[in-house]
Structure formats: C-alpha cells, structure tokens
Amino acid sequence: MSLSPLLQELISSLRALPGVGPKSAQRMALHLLERDRAGALALAASLESAVERIGECERCRNLSEQALCSICDDGTRDRHVVCVLESPVDLMAVEQTGGFNGVYFVLKGHLSPIDGIGPDELGLDRLFALVEAGDVTELILATNPTVEGEATAHYIAEQLEDSDVNITRIAHGVPVGGELEFVDGGTLAHAFAGRRSLRRGADD
Amino acid sequence: MSLSPLLQELISSLRALPGVGPKSAQRMALHLLERDRAGALALAASLESAVERIGECERCRNLSEQALCSICDDGTRDRHVVCVLESPVDLMAVEQTGGFNGVYFVLKGHLSPIDGIGPDELGLDRLFALVEAGDVTELILATNPTVEGEATAHYIAEQLEDSDVNITRIAHGVPVGGELEFVDGGTLAHAFAGRRSLRRGADD
Missing domain, CATH: 3.40.1360.10 (Dna Topoisomerase Vi A Subunit; Chain: A, domain 2)
Structure with a gap:
C-alpha cells in the first residue's frame, strides 16, 4: 500500500508502545492526525522531557526527576x-x-x-x-x-x-473477593499454610 | 499518590491516544522509561514531523505530505x-x-x-x-x-x-465468511434486495 512515508514512520513508531499492534497503531496515528494534532504535539513534548529528565532516585531506585524521589524526600514517611x-x-x-x-x-x-x-x-x-x-x-x-x-x-x-x-x-493467599473454586492449587496451599487464628490475641 | 510530575504529565499525554485509559497509559509510560527510551524518543520525533508536515492532498483530501498524495500522483492509477x-x-x-x-x-x-x-x-x-x-x-x-x-x-x-x-x-449484503443466522435483519433485507442471477450473462 502506498502510504505517506511520514505516516508509515509514525505508525511503526507507535508500535514501541506495549500492547499496540499494527491495526491499533494505524488507528492511533490517524486519530491524532485527523482529530488531535495538539494532543500529538503535547505527547511528543512529554516523551522528550520525560526521557531526558527522569532518572532514578539515588536512594530507592524509583523513577524520579530529582536526586531523591518524592517518596524518599517526604518527611512524613x-x-x-x-x-x-x-x-x-x-x-x-x-x-x-x-x-x-x-x-x-x-x-x-x-x-x-x-x-x-x-x-x-x-x-x-x-x-x-x-x-x-x-x-x-x-x-x-x-x-x-x-x-x-x-x-x-x-x-x-x-x-x-x-x-x-x-x-x-x-502474605500469599486467596485474593479478596475471589472464590475458592477458581483459585489455583499453589495459592490455596499457601492460604492454608498461612492460616491465622480468629481468636483475639492468639496470633500476636 | 506522589508521582514524579513529568511522569504524571507523560501518563496524561498518552491518554490522547484512542483506546488508552489510565491503566494502559501508566503501563506504557513505565515501559518506555524502563525498557525503551530510544523508542520513546523516536516516537516523539515521528509525532512532531508528522503533525508538522502531513497535510491533505489538494486533489482527494487524503492525508499527504506532498501537494498530491502518492495515489493521486501515481500514473498507473x-x-x-x-x-x-x-x-x-x-x-x-x-x-x-x-x-x-x-x-x-x-x-x-x-x-x-x-x-x-x-x-x-x-x-x-x-x-x-x-x-x-x-x-x-x-x-x-x-x-x-x-x-x-x-x-x-x-x-x-x-x-x-x-x-x-x-x-x-x-453492495450491502451478507459478509463473506458470515453465517446467515448471525446477520442482522437490515443486512439480510439488503442481501435479498440486491440478489443477482447466477445464470451467466443474465446480470450484465
């Protein structure tokens, strides 16, 4: 198919996003070009400044644009x-x-x-x-x-x-809101092994 | 939640993409920052040049970076x-x-x-x-x-x-590979109204 080369390039660049295949990439590219050019430019700018300025927190290795991330830097934690x-x-x-x-x-x-x-x-x-x-x-x-x-x-x-x-x-165990019937054996075994007494104080 | 402001900005910019909700935007932002910074920069560059240079074909209004799109410009069409x-x-x-x-x-x-x-x-x-x-x-x-x-x-x-x-x-009608049972009434009606003779030449 004879597409504009820049459009083709944009479609293939969009596939760097996780979970985006050829069809979604095409849909995204056309959506941005036809309906949201301002959004596309804002996205380009965000990508650039994020890649350029986000490094890792020197204390906890979390993503951060400062030497210390906002959590490590938070005196109340x-x-x-x-x-x-x-x-x-x-x-x-x-x-x-x-x-x-x-x-x-x-x-x-x-x-x-x-x-x-x-x-x-x-x-x-x-x-x-x-x-x-x-x-x-x-x-x-x-x-x-x-x-x-x-x-x-x-x-x-x-x-x-x-x-x-x-x-x-x-703790490993049965997820809240889950049903025993659908929980895998490994998780159930963990849930049994990690059982706790319901009698007040018995466990602490 | 206390996220890096640039990361938060990137996540909200990614939501300009069709079909991308808060969870996917977060996943995309982290994927790009952690595993594919080169891809993120390439995407930013593609977005910028596409928005800047893709206009419409002056003949057919298709997306094109030239005055005439590649289809209108193709002498064999x-x-x-x-x-x-x-x-x-x-x-x-x-x-x-x-x-x-x-x-x-x-x-x-x-x-x-x-x-x-x-x-x-x-x-x-x-x-x-x-x-x-x-x-x-x-x-x-x-x-x-x-x-x-x-x-x-x-x-x-x-x-x-x-x-x-x-x-x-x-033509409107039953999609190829479809089953009559699952085709809606309007389409079926169109398929009947638009029926063609299978006798050779009877239709032309």
Whole structure:
C-alpha cells in the first residue's frame, strides 16, 4: 500500500508502545492526525522531557526527576520500614492502596542468572548498605510471587541473616473477593499454610 | 499518590491516544522509561514531523505530505474511476484489499446538520468540480452503511443527477465468511434486495 512515508514512520513508531499492534497503531496515528494534532504535539513534548529528565532516585531506585524521589524526600514517611519491590509499576500499585507509609527500594528486576541478572544489577549492595546503616527496622519483601521473585526474596533474606532487621514477606493467599473454586492449587496451599487464628490475641 | 510530575504529565499525554485509559497509559509510560527510551524518543520525533508536515492532498483530501498524495500522483492509477470515502482509515482498508485501481476522494466525515457539517465541510464543491471537469466516468460512493453515510451518498447522487457520470454504491449484503443466522435483519433485507442471477450473462 502506498502510504505517506511520514505516516508509515509514525505508525511503526507507535508500535514501541506495549500492547499496540499494527491495526491499533494505524488507528492511533490517524486519530491524532485527523482529530488531535495538539494532543500529538503535547505527547511528543512529554516523551522528550520525560526521557531526558527522569532518572532514578539515588536512594530507592524509583523513577524520579530529582536526586531523591518524592517518596524518599517526604518527611512524613517512615524510613524505618522499607518495602522491596521488583519494579516501579509494583510501587505504584502499593502506593495506590494508600495503606503503606514506609519507603521503598526498587530492584528493577529479579535474580535471573540465565539472563545475566545478579545481585549487582538489582542494586542489592545499596539495599544492604541501607540496612547496615542501621536505621531500618523492617524490610518487607514484596517481590512477585513467581519462582524468580521468591528466589530473589530468599536470597535477600539469606544475605541479611546476621543483621537484626526484621525481614518479612507479604502474605500469599486467596485474593479478596475471589472464590475458592477458581483459585489455583499453589495459592490455596499457601492460604492454608498461612492460616491465622480468629481468636483475639492468639496470633500476636 | 506522589508521582514524579513529568511522569504524571507523560501518563496524561498518552491518554490522547484512542483506546488508552489510565491503566494502559501508566503501563506504557513505565515501559518506555524502563525498557525503551530510544523508542520513546523516536516516537516523539515521528509525532512532531508528522503533525508538522502531513497535510491533505489538494486533489482527494487524503492525508499527504506532498501537494498530491502518492495515489493521486501515481500514473498507473485509473483517474476515471473515483471512490468517495468518509475517512483516510476507510481508504486504507480499501487499499489493503489491493482490488481497486482508481483514485479516491475523502470526505473526512458525513453530512450531519446537527453538528454543523454540511456540503462545504465535506469538500463536495471540489468533488463536483472534479466530476464536471469531465474526466470521471464512474463515481463509487463508498460511505459507511450508516444512516448518515447513506444520507451523504444519496445527497451526492442527487446533486449529480444531471451529469452523465455513472454513479454507483458499494453492495450491502451478507459478509463473506458470515453465517446467515448471525446477520442482522437490515443486512439480510439488503442481501435479498440486491440478489443477482447466477445464470451467466443474465446480470450484465
């Protein structure tokens, strides 16, 4: 098909976006050109300034345009509790619950020797330095409940065995609002193994 | 939630894309920043040059960065047959069939008095001038089979009643590969009304 070369280029550039195939890219390109040229220019400007200016927080490795991200820089957050996550997306998910007031440490991945991702790539030296500096009382390991995420959590716990920081792992179990019938066996087994007494005080 | 302002801006800019809600925009922004910064910059550059340089073909109103689009400029296309379409997306769909070798005229919309879209907004004066110039033998009305598309097609046909150009409308009927059971009543009625004899020559 004989399309304008610039249009063709725009369509193929749009495919850099996750989940955008050839048809959606075409639809997006035409929508922007026909109905929202101002939006297209604003998007171009945002992309440029984001790529240019967003780096990582020097303390927690979260995406940030300052040396310290807004969470690390927030005096009201409890710096004694550090939640370890695999990626900024996970951080956003936790932040959106509004229930966590500590700070984070973003690994940007999980241990995966096959892909050449070891402790250095995850910045674990910085995490351990943070813990050894002594002002961390609890380290919540919230890596994903996958084989690699579990391995990463166990590796971190093992390395910190001798420190006196309290190391915890987020609970695995039946999702709230889920039905037992549709929950996989592994999750159910976790839910049973991690059962808690309903008698007041029995568990604490 | 306390996100980096530039990241927040990027997420809201991405929502200019059709079909992208808050969750996908967030996923796209993080994907670009974490895994494909080169792709993000390429996309920004494509958006800018496309918006800046893609205008419309002065003959057929298709998107084009030249005065004449690549189809109007193509000497092998049959300029005696003009296909009238509602939008460049429709043009692409027809081009992708590879079965049409004429040229196009893009209305960029359909008649819709409520929205203030009349013959002028659709460039009908240019279409009629093209027909009156005399080198068009067939005008294929391929507006969408919607109420507005039909009204637009009928309006064009009416206006050209006195010219000797052959005015045709694309066929409506059962889609190829479809099953009668799942076809709506209006389409079935059209399919019956537009039935053709299978006896050789009886129809031509």
